[in-house]
Amino acid sequence: MNYVKFDREGDIGVITLNRPERLNAIGAELLDDFHAVLREAQSDPALKVLVLTGAGRAFCAGDDLKDFARQTESPASIRHHVERIQQISRDLMFGEKPVVGAIHGYAVGGGFEWLLNCDVVVASDDLCCFFPEMDWGQFVTGGVTHLLPQAVGYQKAMELWLLGEKQDSRALLDLRLVNWVVPRGEMMQKAMDVAAVIASKSAFSVARLKTLLTTQLQTRIATALELEQAATIACFGTDEAAARIKKFG
Secondary structure (H helix, E strand, O other), X not given: OOOEEEEEEOOEEEEEEOOHHHXXXXXXXXXXXXXXXXXXXXXXXXXXXXXXXXXOOOOEOOEOHHHHHHHXXXXXXXXXXXXXXXXXXXXXXXXXXOEEEEEOOEEEOHHHHHHHHOOEEEXXXXXXXXXXXHHHXXXXXXXXXHHHHHHHOHHHHHHHHHHOOOEEHHHHHHOOOXXXXXXXXXXXXXXXXXXXXXXXXXXXXXXXXXXXXXXXXXXXXXXHHHHHHHHHHHHHOOHHHHHHHHHHO
């Protein structure tokens, strides 16, 4: 895998987005590698918990605007790209293994959404998150149209989406969207410590817990994913989106 690294440290799997020269921005190759790694990790009986992080200065800067022309060259390419984005959220949320996010730098758009797909999150004190989709003529993904209002309330979720204002690590902690904030140099160790505690529990019980919770939510999240997918496909195909992304990119 060129764009996503997968390492095993005992019974902990460490997944690292590995496109640092583009701040781990979301492109076709990264999505393919990420999906393949998550399938391998979730199906490995030797692993009890996964840690998700990003190489370089950021976790994930969101969709790669420089790849927009390729993503939108046909209706089929738009659908394929958006389907793969939503599949990553299914891989993260509907697998049995808990996912510990170790998130630093920028987590923007899809990167913010993947943060929200983690089960618990260790945030670096330099973390900055925001939703730029409304600026770009795009739409949010990752099931967050269900997840975020449940976490912060309808009006706060709308504020985050409509205004797209940057949220630092302390604001995210106050919103209860991350569990811990630590200095950048301590983030991975804290995440591994948290993962080790989870791994010390009964893997059977932990898997049942996550499965029960996601099963209760799955119908609503699955519906959100499908509706988001349709809205995102529609947004990707507009002339306005092309013009706005050309301006921002």
